[in-house]
Amino acid sequence: xxxxxxxxxxxxxxxxxxxxxxxxxxxxxxxxxxxxxxxxxxxxxxxxxxxxxxxxxxxxxxxxxxxxxxxxxxxxxxxxxxxxxxxxxxxxxxxxxxxxxxxxxxxxxxxxxxxxxxxxxxxxxxxxxxxxxxxxxxxxxxxxxxxxxxxxxxxxxxxxxxxxxxxxxxxxxxxxxxxxxxxxxxxxxxxxxxxxxxxxxxxxxxxxxxxxxxxxxxxxxxxxxxxxxxxxxxxxxxxxxxxxxxxxxxxxxxx
Amino acid sequence: xxxxxxxxxxxxxxxxxxxxxxxxxxxxxxxxxxxxxxxxxxxxxxxxxxxxxxxxxxxxxxxxxxxxxxxxxxxxxxxxxxxxxxxxxxxxxxxxxxxxxxxxxxxxxxxxxxxxxxxxxxxxxxxxxxxxxxxxxxxxxxxxxxxxxxxxxxxxxxxxxxxxxxxxxxxxxxxxxxxxxxxxxxxxxxxxxxxxxxxxxxxxxxxxxxxxxxxxxxxxxxxxxxxx
Numbered sequence: 206x207x208x209x210x211x212x213x214x215x216x217x218x219x220x221x222x223x224x225x226x227x228x229x230x231x232x233x234x235x236x237x238x239x240x241x242x243x244x245x246x247x248x249x250x251x252x253x254x255x256x257x258x259x260x261x262x263x264x265x266x267x268x269x270x271x272x273x274x275x276x277x278x279x280x281x282x283x284x285x286x287x288x289x290x291x292x293x294x295x296x297x298x299x300x301x302x303x304x305x306x307x308x309x310x311x312x313x314x315x316x317x318x319x320x321x322x323x324x325x326x327x328x329x330x331x332x333x334x335x336x337x338x339x340x341x342x343x344x345x346x347x348x349x350x351x352x353x354x355x356x357x358x359x360x361x362x363x364x365x366x367x368x369x370x371x372x373x374x375x376x377x378x379x380x381x382x383x384x385x386x387x388x389x390x391x392x393x394x395x396x397x398x399x400x401x402x403x404x405x406x407x408x409x410x411x412x413x414x415x416x417x418x419x420x421x422x423x424x425x426x427x428x429x430x431x432x433x434x435x436x437x438x439x440x441x442x443x444x445x446x447x448x449x450x451x452x453x454x455x456x457x458x459x460x
Numbered sequence: 461x462x463x464x465x466x467x468x469x470x471x472x473x474x475x476x477x478x479x480x481x482x483x484x485x486x487x488x489x490x491x492x493x494x495x496x497x498x499x500x501x502x503x504x505x506x507x508x509x510x511x512x513x514x515x516x517x518x519x520x521x522x523x524x525x526x527x528x529x530x531x532x533x534x535x536x537x538x539x540x541x542x543x544x545x546x547x548x549x550x551x552x553x554x555x556x557x558x559x560x561x562x563x564x565x566x567x568x569x570x571x572x573x574x575x576x577x578x579x580x581x582x583x584x585x586x587x588x589x590x591x592x593x594x595x596x597x598x599x600x601x602x603x604x605x606x607x608x609x610x611x612x613x614x615x616x617x618x619x620x621x622x623x624x625x626x627x628x629x630x631x632x633x634x635x636x637x638x639x640x641x642x643x644x645x646x647x648x649x650x651x652x653x654x655x656x657x658x659x660x661x662x663x664x665x666x667x668x669x670x671x672x673x674x675x676x677x678x679x680x681x682x683x684x685x686x687x688x
Contacts, residue, residue, distance in 0.1 A: 359509050360535040363527055364549045364593055374548060378539045 244426040252430035268410030269399060276334035276395050280342050281388055288346020309340045317402045330402035334395040345387025349380035385450050392446055396439045466515035468501055475501050477654040485520045488630040490640035493650030499633040503599045526595035530603040534586035536574040542585045543570040549593040560588040564618050580611040591622045600632040637682050641675040649685045659685040
């Protein structure tokens, strides 16, 4: 069986697995008979449909998406720039290493709470996402720079390929696969951090705020409905990014 | 090109010490010697990829300082096509790149990426790149060592044809005595360490008249020099 055939076959296995989880969930919900603790799948489905039709849905999703986009652009730009500088200059790498180690080791909730104290409401999700995901982008870019093939580098030196031409034809194409991997990991990570920060700081609009309000009002079905929305949006973001990577990869000079 | 009193050491390992060599301009000079004696180090120093500890390299007056280098591996950029790889050293002149790729027999593979080419074809692209680059000196570091005999013979013919067109100075590191005797003007036998010249042989027979038979005597002399 070829690769495509195996993918189709395992695709069915995933569907069966999802159905099994739903069945277990449904049996557990019926057995517990406590919708505040575990609502049944059909209740959550109704709540999700209700959310999609509500006026506040787009505002809340839009608020989170804007913060997400802002964080993503900021992290990608800063992480790439610092990663290249750290790859190129050992002194810069040594200087920034303690900061990156600190960012990596700090618990997400500590960052969010400190940011809340220092910055107030609006900037906390972006700041927290930056602190959590910057090391990922930074390390991937730094490694990508360090992994540029030394032999190709020598070839460029011999044949006078310098400056912007070396950047365009050697450095960027060599680094691009790892930079794209870093960007994808960043995107997956900041979804969780931005929503977690919104839960704490309760901005005017946001998925995190909606989750927190639903939890306070003991609307567990709504909490699960927003969770499903967040999961679907994350999957959609990842799929869009993969599509983008696929399209870019097909074109020279990234091939 | 005149190499004088060149010295290079890696830690306590002295690769060359007061090494001198005159390279015949517009000719093909082959360097033959045991593995690890410092041949590649010498080429890398000449190419400017490695700084010498001491000594000088004086290029001929008509040379512009540029160097072409045929490495052991083709060293092509995998995200560029064969045509783009060659055009890259010609400041994007695709017409000249196409002409050179036609000359090495790759007219049907211009738009292919290195990953889509065989080893021999990749080395042809590398050769087209080396001869496209406007240099007066070509360094070669066993570029055909991983190819089979037939492919190697074909590539040698292509190489000689291209070289005849511009007659640039060639300094060629090889382990293949037969290959050297069929192509070179001068063959320098080296030993290490530190690297020194054990013998230098000028091949008097015109290149187009050379055969395995009429170069047998000189091949034997080179062999004897190498094994001491």
